Amino acid sequence: MDFPHVSRSLGIVHPLCVARGRNAELWDEQGRHYVDFVGGIGVLNLGHGHPAVVEAVKAQIDRLMHSAFNALPHRGYLEVANALDGFVPVSYPLSCMLTNSGAEATENALKVARAATGRQAVIAFDDGFHGRTLAALNLNGKVKPYKNGLGALPGPVHHVPFPSRDSDVGADEALRAMDRLFEVELPADEVAAIIVEPVQGEGGFRLLDADVAVHLRALCDKHGIALIFDEIQSGFGRTGTRFAFSHLGVEPDLLLMGKSMAAGLPLAALVGKAAFMDALPKGGLGGTYSGNPVACAAARAVMDVMSEANLAHWGEAQEALIVAAHRRFRERFPMVGALTGVGAMRGIVFEDTASATGTEHLAALLAAGREAGVLLMPSGRRRNVLRLLAPLTAEPEVMSEGLARLERALETLRP
CATH class of the missing domain: 3.40.640.10 (Type I PLP-dependent aspartate aminotransferase-like (Major domain))
Known part of the structure; x- marks a missing residue:
């Protein structure tokens, strides 16, 4: 997607236009559905359109x-x-x-x-x-x-x-x-x-x-x-x-x-x-x-x-899903490295392999994830750390679906 009247000095991670959102889910202008792990780059801890x-x-x-x-x-x-x-x-x-x-x-x-x-x-x-x-x-x-x-x-x-x-x-x-x-x-x-x-x-x-x-x-x-x-x-x-x-x-x-x-x-x-x-x-x-x-x-x-009770419940539930998914990813995919962060603020490090650098793996994953219906965001000095910023309020089934879509995207990175 081209943005002809927007300064090219803005770095666009995902070339699409979102049209509407609900908690941890997004739809673009073509009506395609995504699980949102970008969360406005940390803005949407309570999700899209909290009542x-x-x-x-x-x-x-x-x-x-x-x-x-x-x-x-x-x-x-x-x-x-x-x-x-x-x-x-x-x-x-x-x-x-x-x-x-x-x-x-x-x-x-x-x-x-x-x-x-x-x-x-x-x-x-x-x-x-x-x-x-x-x-x-x-x-x-x-x-x-x-x-x-x-x-x-x-x-x-x-x-x-x-x-x-x-x-x-x-x-x-x-x-x-x-x-x-x-x-x-x-x-x-x-x-x-x-x-x-x-x-x-x-x-x-x-x-x-x-x-x-x-x-x-x-x-x-x-x-x-x-x-x-x-x-x-x-x-x-x-x-x-x-x-x-x-x-x-x-x-x-x-x-x-x-x-x-x-x-x-x-x-x-x-x-x-x-x-x-x-x-x-x-x-x-x-x-x-x-x-x-x-x-x-x-x-x-x-x-x-954001009561202490709500935060503890949301954080523990999301952390558990991320930790379990990361353990599974690391067993299956050689480019998946350590899990960073604390609570629901988690990153996944992508390592260099014989086929590509960690930076290249993550760049490919961003596109593959988008095709699989999950929106992802990079970080790190080398842009080789995937940061997970799903809303804290994401329903467990939506969070699990997002992680499943991420796993399907990882499968496309196999040499």
């Missing part, structure tokens, strides 16, 4: 479609801010600002960290992804395709290896790299923030080593550095808990969220300790569309539905 969200959005449209909160506050923004204070599992009172996207939340986090610390340098991690806007780009731990041809980017930003049980980078290697950075390149008292994903998204669904997370928290406390957790993709239930940092046993100073926050409507947020969030002068934060009333109504419905 509670649809009802809340329709009711809000009849009352008020927009008000720029900076000029004329509205109740929806205030209700989301209050709800987040109870929804985010931290021990301190939460201060927040709403944004339109995760990248916008990232940009504002950098502003807040600089203002609060009086410093500029940021430490980020290899293979991390934090957005496509100019300052966020430099945080990304991957050059292609995000940084090519752009020249100098806002900084200074320093990268260190990302330690995870899901990779070949251990805690010792990452901590040595951090020590070297402070000894050779950058005094700790010049660092404004350390930003990290508790579970990397674009990086291949890899869980941050918990011991390193504890070390980062102590390091930031010692040197007055802001610890920023980016949960734009891993948040709102993806890992079986409201936010993935609960798996690590530490709290951030600032937290980025977005994607599934409003179940498909554009809404994201930067939240954290008031000492950081209040550091900029009045008027230093804001945005015309930020905290749109309709998106806020969706977010309130999302938080109502």
